[in-house]
Amino acid sequence: RQLRRNGGGGADGDDSLYPIAVLIDELRNEDVQLRLNSIKKLSTIALALGVERTRTELLPFLTDTIYDEDEVLLALAEQLGNFTMLVGGPEYVHCLLPPLESLATVEETVVRDKAVESLRKISQEHSPVDLEVHFEPLVKRLASGDWFTSRTSACGLFSVCYPRVSSTVKAEIRQHFRTLCSDDTPMVRRAAASKLGEFAKVLELDYVKSDIISLFTALASDEQDSVRLLAVEACVSIATLLPQEDLESLVMPTLRQAAEDKSWRVRYMVADKFSETFVSLQMYLCFNCIHSVLTIWLSDLCLLCPVSEQELVSDTNQHVKSALASVIMGLSTILGKDNTIEHLLPLFLAQLKDECPEVRLNIISNLDCVNEVIGIRQLSQSLLPAIVELAEDAKWRVRLAIIEYMPLLAGQLGVEFFDEKLNTLCMAWLIDHVYAIREAATCNLMKLVEKFGAEWAQNTIVPKVLGMANDPNYLHRMTTLFCINALSEACGQDITTKQMLPVVLKMSNDQVANVRFNVAKSLQKIGPVLDSNALQTEVKPVLEKLATDTDMDVKYFAQEAISGKHFTLINVNKLKMAIIKSEMHFNLLVFTVLVLA
């Protein structure tokens, strides 16, 4: 009877409860996916329960669910950051603290970080009173917790509550931070070191000088290198806070010490943060300092070079050197033209001759910075041999890397220099014995054409590419096809129809089956660029002939091209994009023709 009444009446609106009931039950389902799904819809559950029951029932339950899988906890931590309205607005936002507090102590770093992120978010929604009554005590509890997971989480919360609390509480917070900076556990000291810069930013300048600098100095000379290197990072933000006259006395000694650290990892970090740090230090005002630090780096760079024959020694050296090479270029913008030419140029030139390809690559990949300051011509004499050498390096990955910088270099050096010196290199890569290089070379050509225009392509690239169609090596003949695939769009309809298409069509008679089926693929690929007349009169007959080929693969790809199946299924999206982008209705027409054909 009960049944009928409920079912029949429908007045209770119970039907709407059912999906929520399922979601709630699945919070404790055995299947992780279902639990995860429920947690992700936590707001729906909370909405149905109302703010009161969310606070009194749902949140207590969630607070104790920290046994769950990481992914569920991660989702939970994230959800709770957006829960303020669902617990009744900012007035009740502190109800979210208990579950986030327990999530901030789990062992999994990603979950903890997310919980801290959510805590930081909801801290903004606390009123100043609530912040002192609820939030700050939580930070203290975490900071003085037994387990280091909770203490690491505390490190990320100081900076968000510090600006909004009374001066007594501020003093307590500073004290807590100091304590954590000298925690027994390296994990906690690392967390404190990584938040040092952030905390310094919210502190009053006097405390930056009195507190932060001493903490920074202590962390930068920590016994653990993993702590020291994080302190180096903090240096960047601390330096921006201090007045110019204090930098030399308060920051430089520590930084210099870090640059000379015994551990290669710390030196590496200084090298990595080099230009960033020096921008903030505004070093053009105290050039002497930069010079002394640079000297230390130079020792890493140059002094070890003679012994680097021994692989073991060069190992450290190599990491540091390539990190330095990648940032040293950035310095030129800070130092200005004259200083760059005087101090950095010799360094660049030395590095361009370095025996480690990575160092050379890093210099070349950052050329744009130097170009802005002194113009690339200053370097081009040294640059060319370096590029040529990399281009012919025995390791194909090195060759691949330099190819990727070619378009950039071409842009920097200009079309003239390129034609004169680099064009032959680009063409040589097309017949490299490693496929990845040939492929990258093809792609490179496309980018070059995009840069220098279709006319340039017609005069310099296309003849050479098409010439390869008669190469005795079938791999090179195939490269011609790949190039045509890549270039057709950039070159435009005219060049494609008049110059490329005849070559492709001629190659349909190649005696190697691989070439023939690539002809079919190419025709399909360049189809959209061709005019419909050429498609009907020239392409279609060839495809039909290939469709009767003796080779199975050739037949298959020819039929694919004819039916346009491949086209419609896989490339349709790409095509649509292209159509929308160029707004060429013509393409649509061709597309339709091909589909219909």
Add this chain to the structure above:
Amino acid sequence: MAGPGGDMQWCFSQVKGAIDDDVAEADIISTVEFNHTGELLATGDKGGRVVIFQQEIENKNQPQFRSEYNVYSTFQSHEPEFDYLKSLEIEEKINKIRWLPQKNAAQFLLSTNDKTIKLWKISERDKRPEGYNLKEEDGRYKDPNTITGLRVPVLIPMDLMVEASPRRVFANAHTYHINSISVNSDDETYLSADDLRINLWNLEITDRSFNIVDIKPANMEELTEVITAAEFHPLQCNTFVYSSSKGTIRLCDMRASALCDKHSKLFEEPEDPSNRSFFSEIISSISDVKFSHNGRYMMTRDYLSVKIWDLNMENRPVETYQVHEYLRSKLCSLYENDCIFDKFECCWNGDDSVVMTGSYNNFFRMFDRGQRRDMTLEASRENSKPMQVLKPRKVCAGGKRKKDEISVDSLDFNKKILHTAWHPQDNIIAVATTNNLYIFQDKVN
């Protein structure tokens, strides 16, 4: 031994494991390890299981009965596997267990077999959720039409449940057999060593490890030595040592370079020419290396002795203790029955004043460094009455056997104590015989 008088006596506390003489292969204990507080004691066995014992809360009323260790959690850490590419069986035997420093309410340990290292979380649960909307607690479904309101599950107390869950699996980084794992003092990395290589891992990253030592020669026929053990310095995160089958220990500094093939210190004692024999190289192979808690010394165990090295002195050990010198005349038969390749481990007591290592016939040895005294004790069923004091044993090396002495010829080489562990603070030791774990403690007067 700990007191100034040096009269400390050891007495029996507990024995774990089956009593009958019929030993199942899978039950053979392969590693023993206390956690950092000594509250937990883990053992691994050849069957791939890890058993964790927990020290009961001390009973204040009966101080003479000190807290006992009871089973806390048992789980299958590794399963036997088969490498189809190399047609090799991978045993499930647990080679090493290392506890991580406690980071939250749960406990974490690393366990490894020959190839794969796993990070386990051991956590307690004393609450369970109750209350469904759509079904009864017993699983019967309710009629959905009867739902008139929403019910949020509540957590209710339940009997304590200890769960062990695998958190990370660090696989596919070792071509040879893993012999050591060691957690770094930076709390974020650890090393794993096999016969020819040492890898460095981040505890949170399983798909990548860094090779820091590689002694594999280009031509395997030129192979003359293998890595036998490796350990991180307890305080300096950049320092680790590894020992070799040739009896040398190399100390490496990771600050100098990312690849530590070049050691910064080499500890080696020149061989005594008068003792040279066919077996010299085999017995000089180091089976275990352990830093002292304060990081000043390290201890190595070779077949016949324990040596203590000062990290500042490379050319000879500061102390050498003979474990069972009387076996020197038996090396031939020990070679024939393969015992000469047994890998004995060694351990320090809490304040580094005493070291302990195992021997044959279920004997184990303790050496008091300050008083230069040594002691042989026996783990056996015979003296396993509660609080029974262990009687020191003596082996007679030849000549006339005195009363209470055991002749070398009557030693049982099948009974050996390879794995021992010392509580990090207290005088409680765990000693593994073949398939039994004995726990002894000092007699409280």
